[in-house]
Amino acid sequence: MQSIRPSGVFRLPLHVLVSAILIAGCVALRIADPLPVSQLRQSVFDTYLRAAPRPIDPSFPVRVVAIDETSLARMGQWPWPRTILAELTSRLQAAGAKSITFDIVLAEPDRLSPDALLRSLHGQSVGKDIVSEIAKLPSNDTRLAQAVASAPVVLGVSGDDNIEHRIGTYRGGISFAGDDPRLFVHSYAGGIGSLPMLAGAARGIGAVNWIPSEDQVVRRIPLLVAIDKKLYPSLALEALRVGTAQSTIFVKSSGGSGINAFGQKTGIESIRVGKIILPSTGRGELWLKFAPADPRRIISASDILDGSFDPQDIESRHIFIGATAAGLLDLRATPLQPSVPGVEIEAQALEQMLSGDYLVRPAYAAGLEIAFIVVFGTLIAGLIARSGALIAAVIGIAAIASIIVLSWLAFSRAGLLFDPVYPSLSIALLYLGTSLTSYVRSEIERGQIRSAFAHYVSPSIVAEIASDPDKLKLGGDRREVTLLFADVRGFSKISEGRQPEELVRFINRLFTPLAATILDHRGTIDKFMGDAVMAFWNAPLRDSQHARHACLAALSMLENVAQLNAELAEESRIQCETFLPVRIGIGLNTGNCVVGNVGSPQRFDYSVLGDAVNVAARFEEATKTFGTEIIVGERTAQQAASFAFLELATIMPRGKDRPERIFALVGDEEFAQSANFLKLQDAHDQLLAAERNTPEQTLALDQCRRLNVPAMSRYYEIYADRSALADEIGKDIDGRAL
Numbered sequence: 001m002q003s004i005r006p007s008g009v010f011r012l013p014l015h016v017l018v019s020a021i022l023i024a025g026c027v028a029l030r031i032a033d034p035l036p037v038s039q040l041r042q043s044v045f046d047t048y049l050r051a052a053p054r055p056i057d058p059s060f061p062v063r064v065v066a067i068d069e070t071s072l073a074r075m076g077q078w079p080w081p082r083t084i085l086a087e088l089t090s091r092l093q094a095a096g097a098k099s100i101t102f103d104i105v106l107a108e109p110d111r112l113s114p115d116a117l118l119r120s121l122h123g124q125s126v127g128k129d130i131v132s133e134i135a136k137l138p139s140n141d142t143r144l145a146q147a148v149a150s151a152p153v154v155l156g157v158s159g160d161d162n163i164e165h166r167i168g169t170y171r172g173g174i175s176f177a178g179d180d181p182r183l184f185v186h187s188y189a190g191g192i193g194s195l196p197m198l199a200g201a202a203r204g205i206g207a208v209n210w211i212p213s214e215d216q217v218v219r220r221i222p223l224l225v226a227i228d229k230k231l232y233p234s235l236a237l238e239a240l241r242v243g244t245a246q247s248t249i250f251v252k253s254s255g256g257s258g259i260n261a262f263g264q265k266t267g268i269e270s271i272r273v274g275k276i277i278l279p280s281t282g283r284g285e286l287w288l289k290f291a292p293a294d295p296r297r298i299i300s301a302s303d304i305l306d307g308s309f310d311p312q313d314i315e316s317r318h319i320f321i322g323a324t325a326a327g328l329l330d331l332r333a334t335p336l337q338p339s340v341p342g343v344e345i346e347a348q349a350l351e352q353m354l355s356g357d358y359l360v361r362p363a364y365a366a367g368l369e370i371a372f373i374v375v376f377g378t379l380i381a382g383l384i385a386r387s388g389a390l391i392a393a394v395i396g397i398a399a400i401a402s403i404i405v406l407s408w409l410a411f412s413r414a415g416l417l418f419d420p421v422y423p424s425l426s427i428a429l430l431y432l433g434t435s436l437t438s439y440v441r442s443e444i445e446r447g448q449i450r451s452a453f454a455h456y457v458s459p460s461i462v463a464e465i466a467s468d469p470d471k472l473k474l475g476g477d478r479r480e481v482t483l484l485f486a487d488v489r490g491f492s493k494i495s496e497g498r499q500p501e502e503l504v505r506f507i508n509r510l511f512t513p514l515a516a517t518i519l520d521h522r523g524t525i526d527k528f529m530g531d532a533v534m535a536f537w538n539a540p541l542r543d544s545q546h547a548r549h550a551c552l553a554a555l556s557m558l559e560n561v562a563q564l565n566a567e568l569a570e571e572s573r574i575q576c577e578t579f580l581p582v583r584i585g586i587g588l589n590t591g592n593c594v595v596g597n598v599g600s601p602q603r604f605d606y607s608v609l610g611d612a613v614n615v616a617a618r619f620e621e622a623t624k625t626f627g628t629e630i631i632v633g634e635r636t637a638q639q640a641a642s643f644a645f646l647e648l649a650t651i652m653p654r655g656k657d658r659p660e661r662i663f664a665l666v667g668d669e670e671f672a673q674s675a676n677f678l679k680l681q682d683a684h685d686q687l688l689a690a691e692r693n694t695p696e697q698t699l700a701l702d703q704c705r706r707l708n709v710p711a712m713s714r715y716y717e718i719y720a721d722r723s724a725l726a727d728e729i730g731k732d733i734d735g736r737a738l
Helices: 014-032 035-051 069-075 082-094 114-121 128-136 140-149 196-201 235-243 301-306 342-355 365-387 389-414 421-453 459-467 491-495 500-520 546-575 611-626 634-639 675-689 695-706 710-720 722-729
Strands: 062-067 099-102 153-160 173-177 186-188 190-193 204-207 220-222 224-227 230-233 248-253 268-273 276-279 285-287 298-300 318-323 475-489 524-529 532-537 583-599 604-609 630-633 644-651 660-667
Touching: 014 035, 014 365, 014 421, 035 389, 035 421, 062 069, 062 301, 062 342, 069 301, 082 099, 082 140, 082 301, 082 318, 099 204, 099 235, 140 153, 140 196, 153 186, 153 196, 153 224, 153 235, 204 230, 204 235, 220 342, 230 235, 235 268, 235 318, 235 342, 276 285, 276 342, 285 342, 298 301, 318 342, 365 389, 365 421, 389 421, 475 491, 475 500, 475 546, 475 604, 475 611, 500 524, 500 532, 500 546, 524 604, 532 546, 546 583, 546 630, 546 634, 546 660, 583 611, 583 634, 611 630, 611 644, 611 660, 630 634, 634 660, 644 675, 660 675, 660 710, 675 695, 675 710, 695 710
Parallel strands: 062 298, 062 318, 099 153, 099 318, 153 204, 173 248, 186 224, 583 630
Antiparallel strands: 153 190, 220 285, 224 230, 248 268, 268 276, 475 532, 475 583, 524 532, 583 604, 630 660, 644 660
16 A cells, blocks of 8 residues: 655644744743753843842931941950840830841850859859859840840841751741742741740741852842741841731732632742731742942941940831951842841841832743743744844844833833843844754755756756856846757657556656756756657856757767667567657757746746747657658757768748758767768768759669668658658758758
8 A cells, every 4th residue: 555645734844843942942941940041030130230229218217236347346256245235235225226136046045144154163262252142143144135025126046957956936926818838938947046035035036047049149038937847937027027016927828819829839929017018929038129238227336335326326217236247257149249248138128128119020920921932932933934034133133122121111110020131032042043944944945956957957057056046037148059859759659558657657767868868968958848858058058069069969869769769679578568669859959049037936947938949849840751860950050060960951940931951960970970971971962962853863862771871761761752752841841852
């Protein structure tokens, strides 16, 4: 059973397939979001933030009491006795601070506390009175706990992955609507908290953990973390709750009222403290919109302790206490600065919460960016295929410029984070990929054209056309050419009884060597017409010996037919079939014609037009009348004079108003110099010169026939039968010819 190939409907064009693969690859890469892609996106957001940071609030609702180099010089090395921290807390409370947040985890007892001093004096010769007096003193941690209990203080807790570190449950209220936030937030197996005495006295406990990006730059802080499966707010969020005198933090997650998650656990949507609603990432993080560093935000702890500060700088403000001295190694990198104290990042986070100036990466942002890649990628690929690379480039550049402008406007006016770079690079990649594909496709098609032309013209002509595509344009030029028409004799009889497929195979078997012979002799095949072929020489490449090459091709074609007849005769003998030899007639003519591309812009052929074409066709028809295999015109015979030509007659071709001398091409240049041909030429000239029905004519005819030149045998048979010749060609040849 013959196999059936799939139709073209089911085969995608190359540019469509490549475009689809590139688009799918870009989308898949964006969904996977590997490190290079995410870093590229973050670098764009960093650039935006540096160009348009959060404006500095002149009122500075949040201040940092810094454990700086000046404080360390005055108060001694860190850690300070807890009595100093207690004094610091009391002074801040007295000045009217809304909240006092320690960006410190006080996990161990004070080593400078009286009870620690007693332990260090054990076994030494110290007076009992001194020991008794020291024992009466409260511990430093107790004094700090007393100060903390009387002030709105938030202490720190740090989550870690050591399961043996257990801390108490968060005492504030965290309620949620929708999915449990613990499914989404950053989680830690254990944690390190402040001393129970201190933690119990504080009004709030907040996590000091920070989650830097892969490049160790802080761009977001977690608003919530899970420590030992218990939820804790961040230090900044807890400072907001305590400072605004709220008891509960409300969390809205996927599945909550007003959130369309379509049954998916998409994460946390927002976090509310009182009337302040904080936008959140799915993992409960807050994008930080940093303001430039300002020394007015910082107050040295030494100024608070020695009373040299202005109480109005503290009143009604949220206060963070933390290390800013470089030696204490609490430094972080941000998009605005390579080195910022961690406490200042917490302070800026709270400033942002109070100002309401947020950065938001919408949940639909990734989907919108992917849609841009798909839509404009498809548009660019389609434009390259239909309108060319230039128009596609213009549209692509406009699309890239648009997304960059829109992304910047969204950031600067609404605080929305949309990535313009990866979609833009994807469109550029798609443009380059589809352009390259279009180029490769063009090269493939050009190769196919070369292959197709190779069946009609010689390789040298193919090379010329490939090197100069302008030759394939409508129009032409006037040029002298030599034309060839060849036709199979008795084709109707040969085709009788053959199936269509068998007949096609026979025609291909015949014309394959004939076409190769024409091309080998620098000819151009104009067309195949059923059982006939038309060719010409001296176009598109110029050939100063076009008549000679055409004559050589015609003689070689007769040899091709002879070889085919030998093969067919043997096949017929083996198959016990009647052998019908193949015969062809060839007409050659040289004349001026117009050669070039003829047709319409949608379809055209390289062809030749002119009167000489019709005359060549008439010469081919005349081979039937005169019984010769090749008939050439006078102009061809003159330009290839070294070949073996014999004049036949002067005829009046149909449609012509002047007679044409015709010649039989008997052999090549070597045969033209042979003794046999020279004798034939002399006898043939005598035959044409003799009067009709005279002994001279009879003698000349007998001599011609005795020389036995196969190419002329049929002609002399017809010539001998004068009546038959008159019936067949009387209208076409003059009396002298007979």
